[in-house]
Amino acid sequence: xxxxxxxxxxxxxxxxxxxxxxxxxxxxxxxxxxxxxxxxxxxxxxxxxxxxxxxxxxxxxxxxxxxxxxxxxxxxxxxxxxxxxxxxxxxxxxxxxxxxxxxxxxxxxxxxxxxxxxxxxxxxxxxxxxxxxxxxxxxxxxxxxxxxxxxxxxxxxxxxxxxxxxxxxxxxxxxxxxxxxxxxxxxxxxxxxx
Amino acid sequence: xxxxxxxxxxxxxxxxxxxxxxxxxxxxxxxxxxxxxxxxxxxxxxxxxxxxxxxxxxxxxxxxxxxxxxxxxxxxxxxxxxxxxxxxxxxxxxxxxxxxxxxxxxxxxxxxxxxxxxxxxxxxxxxxxxxxxxxxxxxxxxxxxxxxxxxxxxxxxxxxxxxxxxxxxxxxxxxxxxxxxxxxxxxxxxxxxxxxxxxxxxxxxxxxxxxxxxxxxxxxxxxxxxxxxxxxxxxxxxxxxxxxxxxxxxxxxxxxxxxxxxxxxxxxxxxxxxxxxxxxxxxxxxxxxxxxxxxxxxxxxxxxxxxxxxxxxxxxxxxxxxxxxxxxxxxxxxxxxxxxxxxxxxxxxxxxxxxxxxxxxxxxxxxxxxxxxxxxxxxxxxxxxxxxxxxxxxxxxxxxxxxxxxxxxxxxxxxxxxxxxxxxxxxxxxxxxxxxxxxxxxxxxxxxxxxxxxxxxxxxxxxxxxxxxxxxxxxxxxxxxxxxxxxxxxxxxxx
Numbered sequence: 008x009x010x011x012x013x014x015x016x017x018x019x020x021x022x023x024x025x026x027x028x029x030x031x032x033x034x035x036x037x038x039x040x041x042x043x044x045x046x047x048x049x050x051x052x053x054x055x056x057x058x059x060x061x062x063x064x065x066x067x068x069x070x071x072x073x074x075x076x077x078x079x080x081x082x083x084x085x086x087x088x089x090x091x092x093x094x095x096x097x098x099x100x101x102x103x104x105x106x107x108x109x110x111x112x113x114x115x116x117x118x119x120x121x122x123x124x125x126x127x128x129x130x131x132x133x134x135x136x137x138x139x140x141x142x143x144x145x146x147x148x149x150x151x152x153x154x155x156x157x158x159x160x161x162x163x164x165x166x167x168x169x170x171x172x173x174x175x176x177x178x179x180x181x182x183x184x185x186x187x188x189x190x191x192x193x194x195x196x197x198x199x200x201x
Numbered sequence: 202x203x204x205x206x207x208x209x210x211x212x213x214x215x216x217x218x219x220x221x222x223x224x225x226x227x228x229x230x231x232x233x234x235x236x237x238x239x240x241x242x243x244x245x246x247x248x249x250x251x252x253x254x255x256x257x258x259x260x261x262x263x264x265x266x267x268x269x270x271x272x273x274x275x276x277x278x279x280x281x282x283x284x285x286x287x288x289x290x291x292x293x294x295x296x297x298x299x300x301x302x303x304x305x306x307x308x309x310x311x312x313x314x315x316x317x318x319x320x321x322x323x324x325x326x327x328x329x330x331x332x333x334x335x336x337x338x339x340x341x342x343x344x345x346x347x348x349x350x351x352x353x354x355x356x357x358x359x360x361x362x363x364x365x366x367x368x369x370x371x372x373x374x375x376x377x378x379x380x381x382x383x384x385x386x387x388x389x390x391x392x393x394x395x396x397x398x399x400x401x402x403x404x405x406x407x408x409x410x411x412x413x414x415x416x417x418x419x420x421x422x423x424x425x426x427x428x429x430x431x432x433x434x435x436x437x438x439x440x441x442x443x444x445x446x447x448x449x450x451x452x453x454x455x456x457x458x459x460x461x462x463x464x465x466x467x468x469x470x471x472x473x474x475x476x477x478x479x480x481x482x483x484x485x486x487x488x489x490x491x492x493x494x495x496x497x498x499x500x501x502x503x504x505x506x507x508x509x510x511x512x513x514x515x516x517x518x519x520x521x522x523x524x525x526x527x528x529x530x531x532x533x534x535x536x537x538x539x540x541x542x543x544x545x546x547x548x549x550x551x552x553x554x555x556x557x558x559x560x561x562x563x564x565x566x567x568x569x570x571x572x573x574x575x576x577x578x579x580x581x582x583x584x585x586x587x588x589x590x591x592x593x594x595x596x597x598x599x600x601x602x603x604x605x606x607x608x609x610x611x612x613x614x615x616x617x618x619x620x621x622x623x624x625x626x627x628x629x630x631x632x633x634x635x636x637x638x639x640x641x642x643x644x645x646x647x648x649x650x651x652x653x654x655x656x657x658x659x660x661x662x663x664x665x666x667x668x669x670x671x672x673x674x675x676x677x678x679x680x681x682x683x684x685x686x687x688x689x690x691x692x693x694x695x696x
Contacts, residue, residue: 008673008674009677012673012674012677013677016677016680016681016684019681020684023685030696031293033293034291034292036282036285036286036292037285038285038289038292039289060297116297144291153692153696156696159696160695163293163294163695163696164691164695166294166295166297166300166301166304167238167239167281167295167300167301167304168239168347168351169347169348169350176235180232180236183228183231184684184687186228187225187228187229187232190224190225191387191390191391194218194221194225194383194387195383195384197218198380198382199380199384199669199672199673199676200669200673
């Protein structure tokens with residue numbers, strides 16, 4: 008029974024880790040506390056001092072349109088000199104809420120850039136964030152499973168802490184946990200399974 | 202016989218399975234200590250500040266109007282983007298090399314570790330846990346706060362292992378079926394909220410250890426008699442608990458009642474009295490020592506402000522909260538744990554037994570900003586209900602033994618009532634003061650030994666044929682709950 012239970016657990020884990028979805032490459036750390044900007048299309052909203060993280064292929068925004076279909080959206084990211092880092096757009100007609108705007112892929116992080124959102128005609132339009140700054144969540148290109156994202160997670164996991172193992176810290180902890188599972192299973196078999 | 206020889210003898214008397222359960226808990230909580238980003242265990246910021254101030258000044262932080270954090274910690278929190286990430290489940294921790302370089306620069310900077318010390322939410326807590334952590338903080342070779350944070354978190358993990366061992370020993374006193382000891386202790390070892398909290402810098406870790414040791418000490422005394430040595434042990438545990446975190450005070454009346462019942466039950470009664478005196482004496486000495494330190498060395502009120510504030514609040518004094526009558530207090534406390542009765546005023550916009558205690562026990566992490574999807578809690582409820590019913594059946598099956606053991610049962614009930622009552626007492630005042638909810642599932646973790654006993658009762662109620670299988674299945678469920686909780690936290694902060 009214990010073996011069957013473990014097998015079921017491993018299958019469940021595999022199913023969860025194989026789930027594919029768009030994954031985050033970072034955000035501008037602005038919380039979505041409320042309305043950050045109210046526009047009436049066509050209009051534009053620019054934000055200075057942003058960073059586009061490495062491996063970015065889209066941006067996710069929270070928008071409000073008072074129940075109407077969303078207007079066409081275009082996003083342009085520029086360096087201080089005006090050179091375009093990336094750009095992209097989403098057609099009109101989508102629902103309000105979270106909107107993903109695909110952009111040309113950015114491989115290296117681009118700090119200190121200007122992010123402009125161009126809103127097509129379509130009435131009142133709200134962007135969310137805090138203290139007048141819009142929350143931007145940057146997404147990695149395409150869709151990935153947790154397993155595909157594992158090297159990236161291991162890299163992020165290694166940062167901002169005491170860590171002599173670098174990106175190997177996460178696999179090392181996984182092994183440690185597996186050892187605890189193995190010990191627990193052995194103990195249960197010995198003490199409970201008699 | 203030397204003390205060392207005696208300790209070896211005691212350790213040798215503990216079944217190997219107990220040590221294995223403790224070791225498994227140590228590994229699991231160590232993983233939690235790394236999985237949770239720095240400062241993302243509830244209130245860890247102020248607990249680290251307390252440890253740092255204690256290490257630098259050998260005193261609790263107690264400066265009115267002073268900064269909460271030393272420069273080193275304050276700048277590190279900023280570099281880690283802690284203010285932007287805490288409470289915002291859609292924002293991970295630092296992800297880029299450039300952010301990591303900023304953290305390294307702060308760590309390498311010559312920043313003061315001793316210019317904090319302002320009064321914060323935990324300043325009125327006793328210093329035993331912080332003193333313990335201070336020793337490790339100072340013994341860590343590096344000066345970096347992040348390096349030291351790992352060391353002090355690992356002390357908490359070690360305390361979690363001790364808690365699990367005491368739970369195992371408590372189970373050994375309660376149940377004749379040896380396999381239930383392992384089942385109960387492993388259910389605790391993999392309990393994700395216990396692992397998450399114990400993987401951080403928080404006096405809760407020592408509170409849980411002291412509570413588990415108290416349950417074990419009393420259970421042993423109820424079965425084998427109250428000897429002077431056991432009295433001393435229980436007194437020591439009471440002293441450690443009271444000096445670890447003030448929440449432990451809620452368990453003391455029940456423990457004292459238990460000690461009193463043990464003396465009353467003893468035949469002849471007179472030889473048991475010195476044991477009671479030993480327990481009370483150790484607790485009294487610890488309390489006197491703490492009062493003396495507060496008054497003579499740290500120049501603050503006798504109990505550091507904690508118990509005084511609670512007493513003033515209770516009597517509606519100057520710092521108290523006016524307008525909380527007994528009826529409202531009882532109504533609030535009742536609804537905290539049970540469905541509202543028709544004549545009661547509605548105290549909550551939600552159903553605390555489910556929203557706070559059940560969901561919180563299944564798992565809410567970070568500073569209460571990381572939770573599973575709604576469906577997970579529903580599935581967990583569907584699994585938990587039969588187990589709770591089975592545990593109740595197990596109790597019913599043992600009703601004659603329970604009647605015989607009424608003094609012990611009364612002791613546990615009083616300890617539980619003390620803890621639940623104290624949460625209700627503090628909760629309504631905190632809500633009136635701040636407008637925020639006070640209750641968190643971790644406040645119930647001092648009752649982990651009873652949680653383990655409930656697990657064992659459920660398994661035993663399944664009968665001779667299925668009991669062991671159900672026990673193994675419960676351990677597997679706990680293990681699954683633990684690993685999915687760790688994945689949830691990893692997804693929240695790093696994906």
